[in-house]
Amino acid sequence: MKKVTYFNDLGDAQFEEIGETLEPVLQKNDILSITVSSLNVEAAEMFNVANKTSTLNGATNGRPLPTSGYLIDQDGNIQFPFIGSIMAAGLTKKDLRQYITKELIIRKLLLEPIVDVRYLNFKVSVLGEVNNPSVFTIPSEKVTLLEALGLAGDMTIYAQRDNVFLISENDGVKTTKRIDLTTDELFTSPNYYLKSNDIVYVQPNKRKVRTTSNTPQWFTVILSSLSLAIIAITNL
Missing domain, CATH: 3.30.1950.10 (wza like domain)
Known part of the structure; x- marks a missing residue:
């Protein structure tokens, strides 16, 4: 359960506002x-x-x-x-x-x-294991990581909630950050609020990868086994 729920073991708490300014600098192509x-x-x-x-x-x-x-x-x-x-x-x-x-x-x-x-083009992208991956335009120019995931229909049951990948760009320099949403890490992170053109990538868990990659292999094994069984029965 802890792998598929947010903010495990987080009870009543209070977090101070992050000191970093929320207003980003303007960039080329804005x-x-x-x-x-x-x-x-x-x-x-x-x-x-x-x-x-x-x-x-x-x-x-x-x-x-x-x-x-x-x-x-x-x-x-x-x-x-x-x-x-x-x-x-x-x-x-x-x-x-x-x-x-x-x-x-x-x-x-x-x-x-x-x-x-x-x-006019404040937007964020949410990709990967979410129900509605897309690029979202934010008229209010202010959106949290949780709100962006909500716009994307939330994560699927196959998402890695402890390893959400965030890609940001500032003045041509790209930075990456991995965020664990099963803890209270997000509430004290400067990435709580997303910036324009941020990309959120939700990675699939091992179960999803294993299910997707093993199906063709198991299908081939089953067909081969059935073929051998039919040959053996015929010879008998």
Whole structure:
């Protein structure tokens, strides 16, 4: 039972919030929605054109639709109206929001601007021994490992709950971590909250591997045994 249940021997407990910031830095290929509002609605509207030029993520007849927003290019920049090129990679959303607000005021483009920055492609992937493996888009930009597993329909009975594999990428550097969900390890781990583009891989246990790999072999052995038995009976 301990191999197929979560958080064994964990009773009433309290865990302090993990000190590491939950807001990740922006990276190349991130797609951002940047909306600007001001007392002058018409003047602010010109800064929101990129959010309306194309439809949201989706697909029609098997073809992906274009995505609105600002794409951080391979040099780490976005092109923002009247401000020009902005080095966004390496900043947090808060940093970028403050920078754009400051530039709008310094350049006297807007009066008392309000800038909001959001991800349009905050997603996590859950693969392996789960009931619904898929890539999930997270509108709230905040998801725990347990919530991601819930979106994937939870682990199957054949999953290794003590060896969940997490792959993360930050500024081109990939890191891996193995997490034991049969203990309270997750609650004190910085990986409790997933980051955009994280990949969760749930490995199959030995029973699943053995069942899958041995079936053809046993089938061949059984057929051979039956053939030998038939030959022996015929000779008798």
